[in-house]
Amino acid sequence: MLKLFPTYQNLEKEIKQSLENFSTTGDLLVAGKRNIIKLFPVNDSLTLNIKSFKKPFLLNQIVYGYFRKSKAKRSFEYATILLEKEIGTPKPIAYKETTSFLGLLDSYYVCEHIYCDLTYRELVETEYPDGENILRQFVHFTYKMHENGIEFKDHTPGNTLIKNNFDGTYNFYLVDLNRMNFHKSMDFATRMKNLSKITPKQKMVAIMSNEYAKISGFDEKSVFETMWQFTQEFQLGIIKKKNLKKKLKFWKK
Template identity: 70%
Template sequence: MFVQGSRNSIKLFEIDGQIVNIKSFKKPNLINKIAYKYFRKSKAKRSFEYASILKEKGIGTPEPIAFYEDFDFIGLNQSYYACEHLECDLTYRELVETDYPDAENILRQFTQFTFDMHEKGIEFLDHSPGNTLIKKEANGKYSFYLVDLNRMKFHDFLSFETRMKNLSKITPKEDMVAIMSNEYAKISGEVEEKVFGLMWQLTKDFQHRFYRKKRIKKKLKFWKK
């Protein structure tokens, strides 16, 4: 067992000398059982297909291997996504929660990675702290790999607001947003004040919604008792 979450779990297996990471998605409710059979692709299938698209576009993600879906006469029972297990040095979360060495350099390279993703028309809807794996390479360079891929959109062009909104979940810290804004402005040609203004406003809006939702859930749990 590698991760035992409340919704999904991940186990590691050694197959022919390779460590394989297999994610088991939560069993869907009745409505989603039917939807995933007749109307929508399962999370496992989307993960595999989106990973394949990312690889084709030169965006880092662990190598996709397979997906599996188990159906009954009603709909989807269980689904799994298998990919290579990637050993990383950190995730973006460590940059948020610790005083990580070389943090500014990593932030700037992460921003370059995200800009490249945006230029290729990729909108990663779960672009959040735990979903970017980071590997340290030689000469102060870092490689970035996206995980938890089942929520993505692909466009011919991403608007400026969509790009900034895509970065609004990544950190609540104003100083980190300032560094990312500075780097994004340099490589995009946008005015830095415009980049920071919108990125920081969208970040504050997201944090407000996030903590409001947590308060509501806490109250609901209290009332249930």
């Protein structure tokens, strides 16, 4: 089953061909353990970004086939919601699901490819030029998301693409969209926790807290202390997971 965004109905043939020949054609962008992303140029102004989700194991085939929306369908629907609320994300184009009597076999999400200048990760890992300005604008982007009740559960360094407008302003685009919650309104703790995965650096958290307090009216001390507490808890969880993996590897020897 192929579902196309209304404004891309005229590209049905090209999209179908790209999906049918996904394994043998296209330019590889990401070869992950779980998912593969390839690029398929359509014309001078549009390149398809196609994400192939890993085939689910048997139980999840049933779950995604009968009880829960697939990751591809959620990505498509969530991108549509984001654009309706004027939150940056690559334009959704299509999604495809292949099923059997058991349930979901495979799925693909197709969106416009964004040629970005950097991701948030560069702000974390390097002394990026104009870094503080970008960081403060990113906080405005996230605040708008929060004000619209959007909780992006994978709000991590690699999932925000950044385009430089070369006039001191930047555009931000969320990717990897299949895990989101939508609220009528977001409480303070949920907002702060939503920013806990974005950087382990206290200096960056302090800048983010300062800007978030300025635009929200929240007390800056409370913003920083809460955001930093959630950040430390998240980083501690990462350390514990790494230590557990090391122990499991040791016992397997």
